Amino acid sequence: MHRVAPIRLLSQKLSSRAIHQLKPPGPNILRGPSSTRPTIRTLPLRYIQKPAAMSTTTATQTTAQTVGTVRITAENMQRLFPEINTSLRESVASSSELEGYDEEQVRLMDEVCIVLDEDDKPIGSASKKTCHLMANIDKGLLHRAFSVFLFDSEGRLLLQQRADEKITFPGLWTNTCCSHPLGIPGETGDTLEAAIVGVRRAAQRKLDQELGIPAKQVPLDDFEFLTRIHYKAPSNGIWGEHEIDYILFTQKEVDLAPNPNEVKDTKYVTADELKEMFQNPALGFTPWFKLICETMLFEWWGSLKDLSKYTNEKEIRRM
Incomplete structure (x- = not known):
């Protein structure tokens, strides 16, 4: 009988292609919120190069092999495998910033936002939580967003009041829908x-999720892209916004079925009625909505029947 030498990995560095080809069975690599480091599953032998001299008989008789590897930890994961996204590990870790918030809103903080440079070029991705922490915003972390302004056939703008369960800017009035691709x-x-195609798809998705508006009532091609605004605004000491926000207009008659976990109230308003709302000290408004209202909204609104001279602006407006 031939003696079989222990199998050794040829390299600790895997290519991006090789990582995507590895599909070991089983659920998430993390076992639950109590884990402090990922558990890496042992690779099946078929993923490891066999010595050329191994015979069929020997391979059959050998039921287990010892694989020499470096111990993988949360600290060295990115250095050894830069292609691996560690957001899963971060999402299940305990977070004092999110303690006491609504369970569904905490879950949504795991959504992956698009990280940008100041010219709106995607340079990475990060969780919604990471993108909205003021500690990161103050260091310059910037992500992509959109704001939908939906008008009915009479030209009234649909507003929503954000639910009290929201982690950022709860209870404030704002435009029809604001979120992130x-x-x-x-x-x-x-x-x-x-990017415009992407935010249109995201807008259609979120109008359904927040307001119950069926996708068929807001076709993608009926969202008119006007411009982008770059702004930064704190929500409280922990959370805030730093976004390049795509402004989308559409005029449709729609059915509403608001999600109470997202939306506290809705109302259609004329331009004059909105101006009156701003005079009421008892009402609060999101910072991006106020910025848009103070700059261009009412001019755009007055040209609702023909927005052609305002659409597809190339320059980013810095607020």
Whole structure:
């Protein structure tokens, strides 16, 4: 009988292609919120190069092999495998910043946002939580967002009051829908044209999720892209916004079924009625909505029947 030498990994560094080809069975690599480091599953032998001299008989008789590896920890994971996204580990870790918040809103903080440079070029991705912590915003972390302004056939703007369960800017009045395209295929775009397609898809998705508006009532091509605004605003001592926000207009008659975990109230308003709301000290408004209202909203609103001279602006407006 031939003696079999222990199998050794040829290299500790895996290529991106090799990592994507490895599909070991089983659920998430993390065992639950109590884990402090990922558990890496042992690779099946078929993923490891066999010595050329191994015979069929020997391979059959050998039921287990010892694989020499470096111990993988949360601290050295990125150094050894830069292709691996560690957001899963971060999402299950305990977070004092999120203690006491609504369970569903905490879950949504794991959504992956598109991280940008100041020219709106995607340079990475990070969790919604990471992107909205003021500690990161103060260091310059910037992500992509969108704001939908939906008008009815009479030209009234649909407003929503954010639910009290929201982690950022709870209870404040704002435009129809404001959220983020996700770092997923179909919603990420490197060019302006591709990014517009991505935010339209995200807008359609979130109008349904927040307000119960069926996708068929807001076709993608009916969202008119006007411009982008770059702004930064704190919510409280912990949370805030730092976004390049895509402004989308659409005029539709829609059915509403608001999600109470997202939306506290809705109302259609004329331009004059909105101006009156701003005079009421008992009402609060999101910072991006106030910025848009103070600059261009009422001019755009007055040209609702023909927005052609305002659409597809290339320059980013810095607020």
